[in-house]
Amino acid sequence: MSAVDGICLQPKEFIQDYFASVRSVLAQVDTEAVQAVTQMLRMARDAGATIFIAGNGGSAATASHWVNDLGKATKRSGRLPIRVMGLSDNISWMTALGNDEGYDRIFVGQLENFARPGDVLIVISASGNSPNLMRAVELARQKKVVSIGLVGFDGGALKALVDQPVWVRSDKGAYELVEDVHSAICHAITRYLIADRPEHDQ
Numbered sequence: 001m002s003a004v005d006g007i008c009l010q011p012k013e014f015i016q017d018y019f020a021s022v023r024s025v026l027a028q029v030d031t032e033a034v035q036a037v038t039q040m041l042r043m044a045r046d047a048g049a050t051i052f053i054a055g056n057g058g059s060a061a062t063a064s065h066w067v068n069d070l071g072k073a074t075k076r077s078g079r080l081p082i083r084v085m086g087l088s089d090n091i092s093w094m095t096a097l098g099n100d101e102g103y104d105r106i107f108v109g110q111l112e113n114f115a116r117p118g119d120v121l122i123v124i125s126a127s128g129n130s131p132n133l134m135r136a137v138e139l140a141r142q143k144k145v146v147s148i149g150l151v152g153f154d155g156g157a158l159k160a161l162v163d164q165p166v167w168v169r170s171d172k173g174a175y176e177l178v179e180d181v182h183s184a185i186c187h188a189i190t191r192y193l194i195a196d197r198p199e200h201d202q
Contacts, residue, residue, distance in 0.1 A: 025168060025178075026181050026184060028168075029181065029185065037148050041193065045079060046079075051070065052110075052115065053067055053123075054122070056133070062150075065186070066122075070190060076194050082193070087106075087107045087110050087136070103132060111145075117145065118144070121146070121148070123162065126182075128149065128151035128154070148166070149161070150165075151165055152174070153171070
């Protein structure tokens with residue numbers, strides 16, 4: 001048994017309550033913002049630009065998963081392959097940057113080597129306040145790289161810092177809810193990009 005707000009719940013009730021919470025939070029997502037992100041990724045794909053994705057902790061796992069989906073699954077569309085790179089995936093480089101230059105440099109240090117005008121940076125953060133992601137967005141602006149943020153809670157600093165936020169409104173500390181909804185957003189965009197066939201196939 002588990003307790004929520006002092007009330008003991010059986011596992012089934014607890015799980016049903018959590019599923020209801022996911023549905024409620026998902027229903028509040030601004031689909032216009034998700035559509036805007038989808039169009040930005042379509043434009044990056046068609047221009048041969050590179051999409052960089054970064055996150056910490058559970059959001060690093062979401063970032064890595066989305067890199068896989070955008071890089072591999074979207075090839076089924078018959079469109080140009082998407083150039084995508086996970087800034088959370090190169091463990092040796094990340095840890096070298098963290099050890100030698102500081103944890104707030106683990107993404108910036110990579111972007112300095114690769115980012116070009118017209119590229120896209122996607123940062124994923126439940127709190128919206130990760131210093132290393134904020135540093136990455138600041139560098140992106142300097143390099144004329146478009147920035148997108150998937151954020152949660154109250155949006156944090158990233159919500160106002162990125163060019164296009166997608167805000168998953170939630171209580172502070174509701175990491176699981178935010179991460180689940182971020183994953184659903186990533187999958188929805190990926191499914192559209194898979195279905196986005198060349199005009200002659202439509």
